[in-house]
Amino acid sequence: MAHSTFTDAALTIRPLQYRDLDELRQWTADVVDAGEMVASLETIQRLEQVRRWYGPLKVLSLFPNPWQHLFSAFVAERQGQLCGLIQVSPFNRTRSTWQVDRVVVNRSVVPTGAPTFFGDIGSRLLRYCFETIWEARTWIIETNVNSKAALALYRQNGFQPLAQVTYWSIGAEQLADLGGREPDLPNLLPVSNADAQLLYQLDTAAMPPLVRQVFDHQIQDFKTNVLQLLAAGLTNWWQRNEVLNAYVFEPQRKAAIGHFKLVIDRDGQHPHRADLTVHPAYTWLYPELMTQMARVLQPFPSQSLQVTSLDYQPEREEYLVRTQAVPQDHTLLMSRSVWHKMRETKPVTLEGLQLSDVLSGLQPAGKPVPGRMSWSEEWPLSLPSQVAPFRRQRDRWGRSSDHDASEPDASADGSRE
Template sequence: MVSDLPSAGDLLIRPLAYRDVEVVQQRLCHEGVHDQPFGLPFFGDGQMTSPLHLLQWLMGMSKQRIYVAERDNQLLGVVQVAPFNENRTTWQVQQLAAQEFTEVGTQLLRHCFSSIIEARTWMVEINIDRREALDLYRQNGFQPLAHLTYWQISADQLAALAEGTPCLPNLLKVTNADARLLHELDTMSMPALVRQVFNRHYRDFQINLLDWLHHHLAGWWQQVQVHRAYVFEPQRKVAIASYTLHASQDGHLPHWLDLTVHPAYTHLYPEILTHIAQLVQSYAAAPLLLSSTDYQGEREAYLESWAEPIRRSLMMSRSVWHKVREVRSPLPEGLTLSEVLQGLQTHRRPQPGQIHTKEGAQAYYHEPPPKKTSPPEAQS
């Protein structure tokens, strides 16, 4: 598919093919400029030479879209995008790499904006140290949404934290039947602007069969075990906290924690992290990673005292709805609206041809005939 947008030279933008994987991984992702550490997550570390790699690639392509930019049979850039929510109204730019970063990156982004017409909002997360990537997204209409901080808890800190006794009496495992509770918790835990951009539905917290197979296949290949649970409040019948833990079985990857806590129950942070520390003790020693945003002040204050910040990112969003430019009134200076309306009146007052009175009489009013003018000889 050739992009119809103007570009320098004949730039061909097309979907990623199987033959492009080696070039993308070896040349673009290492030599080209990218918006974040690049790595196609479902490709694996090497080539897709086994049926397992190919099956994982096909399952990932069912949702994700990857486009490459080519000129004179030479790959110059690649972009990977995917829907962020179930109804596919919000799409996320996951990764972008290019040699001519500003020019080719802009063409790749605009191609995604024009070809994926179902997307009403776009979002991206960029490391704040990558200035060139931040400038690229700002030039293409992205605006700051929230600041993120990634924290690392070492294996020794996890071992010391696991010695405590957490108080979580209503900790339940997550099933698809709990999707509405998790959606309500997610709605209450973020401000209105972020909630509008995410545009999540309760179906986003359900796992269908295809996603379940994909996650288990990726977890088996990467030696990662997933634990999902939430804390239930029986009096209000709501979920007040939930987590998803990706525990590394061999210690090759760090443990990853996705944590959501209701703003009114921030006292649960120490309890949940103590419980998480006890869970990871049954796996290989590895650090734990989790994130916090600038609207989660209590979490950042809690982690700031003892956890190590390792990266800061900026979440940006772009809406496809553009504000209609206001048009000024074309009235000349000093001319009021009433004077304009007077100029739109008819020259002669219209008169009715018939009026019905209460007594049933009819009065006829006709427009007066035009005055006859006598010829000049008669006037003289």
């Protein structure tokens, strides 16, 4: 069968090399299958950037640094031709959770008669990442809900739904209306590394336990070192962006109850983007924080604002609906644990054991040895007075042992009377 032959040893998986970029550059959107056309176009654009910066990326991957895993990719090769590509990246600072950025397959090199080529090659690529990247305990992916091929691929490889993500767009007219009043935010402070503990507690409280366990965020995930700050500054200068990062501090509880990160496009060519986090007990902060962001955007070119919400944040979605925000995209966040990869063989069952084999382990190792209880003569002086009757009874038993066993113990009977 073509299907079984295609998934055998003819397909090899290896890390991406520089010589592969020339062949990957020839891939076009009509021959690339990524489960959806938008992902295919983004992959081709991403490969052009990788080709331009491959030298620095390769050097950074040789020693530990914050950008060591900036671009981790593996390719599937069959008979000297590349037929698949997968890109992965760490999700948190400790690299306990990794995410699958994209999986693409070239249809032009797939043999005729293999209708499930995307699932076959994609599964091989995913399995290779699960076995190679040993530090990853959990994997996550985010795919469009309408991508049937991608959903089937991830479900086939053990991914389960974690949350539904909705991308909302707030128009320039709605932003102008929101910025017409003064927000009630007396304790709005800029974010620094000293506030990492507060932001970590806010992030922990804003998500359910299952999502919190998968994300596995730590305090260092909310800190920025000098190199990262310099790289972010250069990136924003190149893309002509401006970033505003602030949080709301509650002085009585000494905790952060709201946080937003606003990425402003100064040229007006792209929409503005915002990441919003609000404590579940302070949902009244949604209109205040949105009003604050709308007022910040007033001096810049009129563009829409993109905000993300997940299905475990119903108050945010209700507020976005009231502000006449338009949902742009719906995706599904899925996760997979790799703890079971330590033992993927079939475990030994108890069906083959006989009852006699089980009960034989419960038999005593030898016959019990009879013995007698003896009282020591050296009792400590601090024993309580309740021990004295036992001493007198022991003395009586010692005197009665000199008499014949057949004779009645008169002294004992008299003493009892």
